[in-house]
Amino acid sequence: xxxxxxxxxxxxxxxxxxxxxxxxxxxxxxxxxxxxxxxxxxxxxxxxxxxxxxxxxxxxxxxxxxxxxxxxxxxxxxxxxxxxxxxxxxxxxxxxxxxxxxxxxxxxxxxxxxxxxxxxxxxxxxxxxxxxxxxxxxxxxxxxxxxxxxxxxxxxxxxxxxxxxxxxxxxxxxxxxxxxxxxxxxxxxxxxxxxxxxxxxxxxxxxxxxxxxxxxxxxxxxxxxxxxxxxxxxxxxxxxxxxxxxxxxxxxxxxxxxxxxxxxxxxxxxxxxxxxxxxxxxxxxxxxxxxxxxxxxxxxxxxxxxxxxxxxxxxxxxxxxxxxxxxx
Amino acid sequence: xxxxxxxxxxxxxxxxxxxxxxxxxxxxxxxxxxxxxxxxxxxxxxxxxxxxxxxxxxxxxxxxxxxxxxxxxxxxxxxxxxxxxxxxxxxxxxxxxxxxxxxxxxxxxxxxxxxxxxxxxxxxxxxxxxxxxxxxxxxxxxxxxxxxxxxxxxxxxxxxxxxxxxxxxxxxxxxxxxxxxxxxxxxxxxxxxxxxxxxxxxxxxxxxxxxxxxxxxxxxxxxxxxxxxxxxxxxxxxxxxxxxxxxxxxxxxxxxxxxxxxxxxxxxxxxxxxxxxxxxxxxxxxxxxxxxxxxxxxxxxxxxxxxxxxxxxx
Numbered sequence: 068x069x070x071x072x073x074x075x076x077x078x079x080x081x082x083x084x085x086x087x088x089x090x091x092x093x094x095x096x097x098x099x100x101x102x103x104x105x106x107x108x109x110x111x112x113x114x115x116x117x118x119x120x121x122x123x124x125x126x127x128x129x130x131x132x133x134x135x136x137x138x139x140x141x142x143x144x145x146x147x148x149x150x151x152x153x154x155x156x157x158x159x160x161x162x163x164x165x166x167x168x169x170x171x172x173x174x175x176x177x178x179x180x181x182x183x184x185x186x187x188x189x190x191x192x193x194x195x196x197x198x199x200x201x202x203x204x205x206x207x208x209x210x211x212x213x214x215x216x217x218x219x220x221x222x223x224x225x226x227x228x229x230x231x232x233x234x235x236x237x238x239x240x241x242x243x244x245x246x247x248x249x250x251x252x253x254x255x256x257x258x259x260x261x262x263x264x265x266x267x268x269x270x271x272x273x274x275x276x277x278x279x280x281x282x283x284x285x286x287x288x289x290x291x292x293x294x295x296x297x298x299x300x301x302x303x304x305x306x307x308x309x310x311x312x313x314x315x316x317x318x319x320x321x322x323x324x325x326x327x328x329x330x331x332x333x334x335x336x337x338x339x340x341x342x343x344x345x346x347x348x349x350x351x352x353x354x355x356x357x358x359x360x361x362x363x364x365x366x367x368x369x370x371x372x373x374x375x376x377x378x379x380x381x382x383x384x385x386x387x388x389x390x391x392x393x394x395x
Numbered sequence: 396x397x398x399x400x401x402x403x404x405x406x407x408x409x410x411x412x413x414x415x416x417x418x419x420x421x422x423x424x425x426x427x428x429x430x431x432x433x434x435x436x437x438x439x440x441x442x443x444x445x446x447x448x449x450x451x452x453x454x455x456x457x458x459x460x461x462x463x464x465x466x467x468x469x470x471x472x473x474x475x476x477x478x479x480x481x482x483x484x485x486x487x488x489x490x491x492x493x494x495x496x497x498x499x500x501x502x503x504x505x506x507x508x509x510x511x512x513x514x515x516x517x518x519x520x521x522x523x524x525x526x527x528x529x530x531x532x533x534x535x536x537x538x539x540x541x542x543x544x545x546x547x548x549x550x551x552x553x554x555x556x557x558x559x560x561x562x563x564x565x566x567x568x569x570x571x572x573x574x575x576x577x578x579x580x581x582x583x584x585x586x587x588x589x590x591x592x593x594x595x596x597x598x599x600x601x602x603x604x605x606x607x608x609x610x611x612x613x614x615x616x617x618x619x620x621x622x623x624x625x626x627x628x629x630x631x632x633x634x635x636x637x638x639x640x641x642x643x644x645x646x647x648x649x650x651x652x653x654x655x656x657x658x659x660x661x662x663x664x665x666x667x668x669x670x671x672x673x674x675x676x677x678x679x680x681x682x683x684x685x686x687x688x689x690x691x692x693x694x695x696x697x698x699x700x701x702x703x704x705x706x707x708x709x
Contacts, residue, residue, distance in 0.1 A: 082549050089550075093559060216428065219696065223689035225640065227647055227663060228681040231670050239671070280696070331551060338644060342667075352554060353648070356561045364558055371551030379549070 079376045086372040091132050094361045160362035169366035179249050180347035184332040187270035195278025203286030222276035230269045230342040247343045266343045285317025318389045322382050330378025334371030422701045429697045435690035446505040455495030457502040458655045490673050503657040511638035517577030519631050522584025530592025544582035552579040560650040591623040625702035633695035636688040659684045
């Protein structure tokens with residue numbers, strides 16, 4: 068188990084390193100001139116040269132990359148002489164746009180994106196598994212077909228359409244909720260939830276269908292297994308049979324999808340955050356793109372990759388919890 | 396066991412000696428959802444393929460302004476009810492410019508479907524080749540390809556696509572989007588194919604071919620490829636709606652197809668500001684996008700049930 072964990076962590080570090088390398092090349096080497104982007108629209112050639120040196124763009128790509136990497140682990144000093152700035156661990160550089168450390172920007176926005184992702188995940192699990200299990204237990208009835216087609220239809224709606232319709236229907240016409248503005252959970256839990264409710268619904272509708280389909284398939288398969296008959300023969304209540312024996316054995320593929328979805332969403336839902344005006348990482352990313360703010364773009368990409376690989380690792384470890392047959 | 400997993404009742408009265416494809420076709424014909432979604436898919440493809448002629452029928456080109464169809468005193472809103480739907484403009488007009496929505500929607504279908512199909516083709520070709528190679532040759536080939544799949548799947552794909560498209564220089568936008576979308580899609584297909592290949596490569600008929608002196612190429616194309624084609628076709632159909640949504644999302648975010656070339660995502664992005672004053676402008680492209688994604692998904696789901704009852708889980 069410990070050996071497995073060590074091996075997986077090493078692989079995880081390797082994947083992140085590779086992603087950092089590819090991202091670095093794409094955003095620092097391919098564009099015409101990051102210094103021009105950093106310097107702004109009105110930039111004299113002398114100033115451009117200063118900026119280029121300050122950002123280390125006059126050195127080789129390799130030395131820039133290694134410096135960027137060491138910065139993440141130990142912090143580093145950007146620039147020289149009177150312009151020198153100490154960028155503390157974990158240093159992802161400074162935003163060209165507002166000169167704030169990228170790490171601080173990310174951590175400032177993370178609670179918003181994480182709240183959005185986690186709340187939506189709970190909702191889509193409840194909706195998806197609920198629909199899937201209900202449909203499986205009523206296989207080939209009208210309820211089964213309605214649920215499954217309904218789930219696919221909900222997922223086929225473009226998220227920007229659902230979002231705008233929710234804003235229009237619930238906020239503008241019915242006036243049931245205020246226009247979303249993020250409130251921290253620790254300060255105002257009710258406000259936090261009511262402001263995030265519509266974005267949660269919009270995202271959950273998009274994701275629930277795949278869970279419904281997968282759990283329906285797994286349930287139909289596992290409910291036909293002999294151990295279900297055994298459980299029933301023991302006189303176990305039907306609810307326990309369904310949840311503990313039927314659903315549990317079908318959880319592995321669902322867990323895999325869940326890890327990928329949640330990991331991908333933690334670092335920001337670009338479209339949803341933009342439409343609902345939530346100040347999360349997705350919006351930070353989009354703003355950074357518009358302004359060619361390369362350090363922020365690189366930072367968000369790395370954070371997103373980090374969440375995906377960590378989520379996958381956690382999922383693999385959870386397999387052993389969900390399915391007693393799995394051992395590491 | 397496999398048929399129960401697919402949730403299908405065994406087809407009644409199957410003539411003996413039917414090929415898997417005949418069985419699949421019979422099974423498909425029994426389902427009303429398949430008939431409806433197949434009709435919608437065919438209509439969309441026809442609409443996209445004949446967009447220039449269909450557009451000529453409507454009488455407007457997608458980039459033609461019609462100032463007489465909008466009211467300049469009302470901030471450029473379309474004249475007439477339902478977003479200016481009339482015999483002149485079948486689906487109404489765009490606010491401010493007065494461009495014909497029917498022409499824009501069908502030309503948008505052409506762009507959206509072209510990108511979706513091309514990206515799917517890349518993904519399926521690369522994924523099948525990589526999956527077969529990894530599964531059949533095993534060893535180091537498998538190790539390298541599998542690591543590459545894991546790595547590609549660890550990339551935050553949407554964020555990466557947006558970022559790549561925003562730094563890329565404008566060459567051929569459609570080609571670029573296709574390539575970028577295709578870049579992140581292939582590991583999914585490759586995994587399915589690899590698993591299927593692994594289960595096929597030691598079957599007796601494959602061993603027989605090997606003993607008979609068939610080379611690797613011949614075995615791969617004649618014995619393995621037909622065996623993996625069922626799941627691949629099911630998976631391919633399910634990839635298309637994802638590709639359509641991805642293209643729409645990228646164009647919605649302004650990094651996809653560039654104006655004046657119309658695309659559904661871009662039209663929706665432009666229409667969001669008008670959703671209260673001119674709802675039809677917002678609803679029409681959204682409906683087309685929704686129907687296209689829904690029809691392809693339902694068709695793909697049905698194909699997967701029939702051709703790949705285990706849902707690609709290997």
